[in-house]
Amino acid sequence: MNFSGAFFLGLLLASIPGPTSILIATETLRHGAKAGLLTMLAPLLLDMLVMLPLGILLQAWLSDAANGIGAIALGMTGAAFLFWLGVQSIRAGIAHVQTIRTTGAPPIAKRDLSPFMKGFITHVASPYPYVWWATAGGAFVLQGYARGGIAGAALFPTGFWSGTTSFTFLLIYLVAHGKRLMPARWEPYLHHLSGVLLIGSAIYLAVRVWHGLF
Numbered sequence: 162m163n164f165s166g167a168f169f170l171g172l173l174l175a176s177i178p179g180p181t182s183i184l185i186a187t188e189t190l191r192h193g194a195k196a197g198l199l200t201m202l203a204p205l206l207l208d209m210l211v212m213l214p215l216g217i218l219l220q221a222w223l224s225d226a227a228n229g230i231g232a233i234a235l236g237m238t239g240a241a242f243l244f245w246l247g248v249q250s251i252r253a254g255i256a257h258v259q260t261i262r263t264t265g266a267p268p269i270a271k272r273d274l275s276p277f278m279k280g281f282i283t284h285v286a287s288p289y290p291y292v293w294w295a296t297a298g299g300a301f302v303l304q305g306y307a308r309g310g311i312a313g314a315a316l317f318p319t320g321f322w323s324g325t326t327s328f329t330f331l332l333i334y335l336v337a338h339g340k341r342l343m344p345a346r347w348e349p350y351l352h353h354l355s356g357v358l359l360i361g362s363a364i365y366l367a368v369r370v371w372h373g374l375f
Contacts, residue, residue, distance in 0.1 A: 162301050164320040171324025174293075183358050184283050185329060186336050187250065188276045190354065194337035196276040201329045203280030205322065208290060213318055216294020217302065237367060238286045244363035246279065251356030 162170075175182065181204050189197030274282075284290060298321070306314035 162305070162317055162320075164316055164323075167301070167317045167320025168324040168327075171321035171326075172328050173324075175325040175328035179289065180283050180287050180363075181280065182329070182332065184246070184279060186332060187354075187358055188279065189333050189336040191250065192276065194333050197333040197337065199276040200280035201326070201333070203277050204284040204290070205326065207281065207284050208294070208322065209318075212284075212290045212294045213298070213302065216291060216296075217299040218295075237371075240363040240367035244360055247356040247358070247360035247363060249273070249356075251353055 185197050185200045188200045298317075301317040301321075302314050305316050309316070
């Protein structure tokens, strides 16, 4: 596969709503574009440094159906984490409303995980990057290596990550720009929206893992 094909494939896959993309959008809604970019950075670095090398090694491992229980456990852990993030987001919105009613001032931010760590944990606990790089993604890399050595192997991931990153930049820009146009009184509802999206993503991930791998 050439660079343009890999770019287009990355663009298409990034456009499919999933746990990581929903987390990036909700972090951007809650904390701005910088938080969205930090959330995006963790999965990208993980893919480059861990998921791609590990995925190639996992190609043989995933071929054994008995090992599917590990992917299920990983996926369910990721779903539980997303559900917890959703509940925390809804609670933040409720606290915001209650504080405004009693003091007229915005609430003091409670200690929370950094956007980078949220993106890191979500990506690590999702089975999809492992499965992707252990199957189709890893196969494209090995095909490129067979044709052109190291340079050929690097062609697909470079194009793929360029596509996913381009779409994510666009997503962050649109979400951040839309937030700036919203009245400040809508902020609690953004927290609620973030929570609902994250909880919905958690349920979707759990269902897909259960039916796809069990």
